[in-house]
Structure formats: C-alpha cells, structure tokens
Amino acid sequence: MHDPKLAQEALATLPADIATSPLFNADLAPVPEARRVWTTYNYAALWISMAHCIPTYTLAGGLIASGMNWWQALLTIGLGNLIVLVPILLNAHPGTKYGIPFPVLARASFGTVGANIPAVIRALVACGWFGINTYIGGEAIKTFIATFWPEFKDLGGDFALAGLSLSSAITFMVFWAMNIFIIYRGMNAVRVFENWAAPIVLVLAAALLWWVVDRAGGTGPLLDKPSKYKDLSEFWPAFVPALTAMVGFWATLSLNIPDFTRYGKGQREQMIGQSLGLPTTMIAFSAMALVITSASAQVLPGAAIGDLWNPEYLVGQLTSSVAPAGLSAPLIADAATRAIVAVIAVFGIVIATLSVNIAANVVSPANDFANLAPQKISFETGGLITGIVGILCMPWKLMQDPATYLNGWLGGVSALLGPVAGILIADYFLVRKTQLDVPDLYRPTGRYGGINPVAIAALVAGLLPNLPGFLKGVHLWAEPPAIFDSLYIYAWFSGTLIAGAVYWALMTKRVQRA
Secondary structure (H helix, E strand, O other): OOOOOHHHHHOOOOHHHEEEEEEOOOHHHHHHHOOOEEEEHHHHOOOHHOOOOHHHHHHHHHHHHOOOOOOHHHHHHHHHHHHHHHHHHHEEEEEEEHHOHHHHHHHHHOOOOHHHHHHHHHHHHHHHHHHHHHHHHHHHHHHHHHOOOOHHOOOOOOOOOOOEEEEHHHHHHHHHHHHHHHOOOOOOHHHHHHHHHHHHHHHHHHHHHHHHHHHOOOOHHHOOOOOOOOOOHHHHHHHHHHHHHHHOOOOOHHHHOOOHHEEEHHHHHHHHHHHHHHHHHHHHHHHHHHHHHHHHHHHHHOOOOHHHOOOOHHHHHHHOOOOOOOOOOOOOOOHHHHHHHHHHHHHHHHHHHHHHHHHHHHHHHHHHHHHHOOOOOOOHHHHHHHHHHHOOOOOOHHHOOOOHHHHHHHHHHHHHHHHHHHHHHHHHHHOOOOOOOHHHHOOOOOOOOOOOOOHHHHHHHHHHHHHHHHHOOOOOOOOOOOOHHHHHHHHHHHHHHHHHHHHHHHHHHHHOOO
C-alpha cells in the first residue's frame, strides 16, 4: 500500500512540518479527495462479502440451539445488526470527511500517545480472529485436496508442528499467504477483491439452497420447531445476552470503519452502501443458512443437527463417495460431478473466508500496528505483523476450546470495546462538533499531543462494571457477586453509554475551565 505519490498529494494539503513528523507516514496520511473513489456499491459489496462467512452462517443455529424458534432467531440477528449499524455510521463520518483511518481518529480523543491503547487492543483481537479464520480457510483447502488425493490427510503420519498435522500446516500456510498477498497489493486490491467476492459467494449460497430444498422436497423440520420460551418473561433473559452477542459480532468494525470510509466519495455513498449491505445481508444469509440446515436434516437423516450447521460438513457429505449415515448411496453418484461440486463448494468457502478475514481482521491491525511507529512500520509491515501474531496464537489449539476462547476472550473483549466507541462518538459529535484540526493529529506536541487523561478515565469507567463478568467468562474469577452477571449481559450497551457520558461530562468541564 505504501505509495510515495499518495504521500506527496497528502502533504500538499498539510503544513510543511508534517513531512518530518514521527506520527506521519503515507499509509496513515489523510486520503486526498481525488483518491476517494469508493462508491455505494463498494461499501455494500464490502459488507456483503464480510457477512457471507462461516461465523454468520452458524449464528441462527446457535440461537435455535438455545431454544429460540426460527423467527425469534432472525429477529435477534436483525435487531442486533440494526443497533450496531448506528455506531458504525457515526464513526464512519470522520473517515469520509477527513480521509483519516481509525488510529489517527483516536488521537483526537485519546491523544497522540494514548491512541495506541485502543488501537493495540483492537489489533490483538483482530489477530486472534485472523488466525482462526486462516485455520478455517486452510482446512477447507485441505478438504478440497483430499477429494482428489485422499492420502493427503495422512501426509507425514504422526508428525505434527505445534500440534498441527503436516497436511493442515501446509494448507494453513497456503491460505495465510493468500491473505498477505492481497494486503501487500494495497487497499485498492482489497476493494477490487471484495467487489467480485460478494456476488460469487451469494450465487453459490443460493445454488446450495436451491439444490438442498429441491432434494429435500421442502424446507425441512427446523422451521416448524417451536420456541421453548412460553412468554416474554421467559424469552427476555435469553434474548438480551443474545442481542448483545449480535452487536458484539461487528462491534470491532464499528471502531475501525474509518479505515474504509476514508476512501469514500462522500457521506451519502458510505451511509447508503453500509445500510444496504450490513443488516439486510446478515438477515438474508442467516435465513438462507437456516433453510439449508433445515432441508439438510431431511436429506441427511443420520446426521447430528450440530454438524448440519457446519457448511464444511455439508460439502464433505456432498463430495463423498461413501453413502452418508442413514442413506444407501452417495448424495451424488457420478464421480465427475462430485469433483466439480467439490471445486465450486470449496472455492466458495475459501473466497468467503478470505474476504471477511482481509477486511475485518487484517486492514485494521495493519493500520493499528503502523500507528505505533509510523516512520518504521508501514501498512504492509503491519499486515505482516498481524499474520505472524495470528500464527503464534496457534488457532488450531484455541479452536479445541471455543467456548472459552471464542465466546470468552475474543467475544468478551469485543463487547468490552464498547467504551472506546462511546468515547470516539462523544468526542467527535458532542465535544468537537465534527470539527478536527487534521494537521495537529500528526503533531506530537499539538492540541492532541500526549495522553488525554479524560479518555483514560472514561475508558476505565466504562470497563469496570463489566470487568468481573468478563473475568468469570474466561475462568479467571470463579464467582463474582451475582449483580455483575446481570450487568455483563448488557456489556456493550452499558460500556458504550457510561464511557461516552463520562467523557462528554469531563471534557465539557475541561473546556469550560480552559
């Protein structure tokens, strides 16, 4: 992404001293208006491609397993995404108006040094998810290779690398290299990739939906499954934590959305594109997954319902030459047809996983790590650091205990990032009235220099009520007082509101005193 010409264009609009500032580099520079070319379609395609991923596919399954019926699950998913769309659009505004990325925007509220706190936390969460999605993508490639070369799964025998089989290690690194290659091609490559990935994944998902419903002769039994909740008093205690989880699903993107909207042609394009792309796609794709899984229960009577929510399992059953449990023949009798289906299906999984991984889990930490030392770390180097940390976290081991890691550590940290969103929104809209001194964002001794103690105090205020619940979720505090369990289910909401209110109140007093 490093583009000397872009740096020159940005510097042409900034005071001369910014060129030698330790807080400036070409990747963190405000994008010149001539370079802001992302359209409504680009933003819609970005969200469509990110939402069409395996984690989204399994959302409705988790809610139904908890006792909801199909419409309650889709209602929870839809409402959660409408709620998180609000901070996404609010934090997107300064990116489009000033052409600046998330870590530079955070300098306005946290200070040029303090901004590294939310940036690094956001980056580390992304590194964890990057590793997990890379592992998922690598396993899809492994499934594809094994379709044509069955012995590949046992390559190397009992040999393992840090607990990872040789075949899985090879495909993990292949998929890892795909991610890094696209990042090294720059943000325009990300835009182009997301543009064509979005319709491909949608078409392939629709094809699978049509085939399985046709094969089942209908939509299957899950749509007739009743809710276990008899009334609102029973439903509410399950609905609220589920809603918080749906908000937390994209809560991290609500922080770093300026990383993308800085390239937008205007506010109208980014607002309409994101509004069309996010909630509609999450609801539609979850609904497609629900119908596919329900019909699959009819097609594969011997399969466990938990397995049917995994698209990789379905692909494996479709492409297997062995009859699935409960059936007397393979789902697809012709070997050539099975091979074609394997290529198309695994291609779809790889593209879906690659698109969400790059956009959600590489772009942000690449900028965040660059913010630590702009003169030494470029966007590409930040992306490489993300990739290396993603390997070091050994996601294949983390996946062995997903309840603790995915729902505890990563899910919890995502919810606890709510206070950062509250501070950014309060600072930009309530304190500064959308007016930023862009050159000072790149000056160590400017008006945003150092650490803003008000932001740190607000961050702590937003975190403290939810910290005991988080520590319990990751098994670091066995039994905190019961009230904290009740508070934690509202973690993102309470953290956002408390931190935002505290920041606004303290900054207002600070301005009055000044």
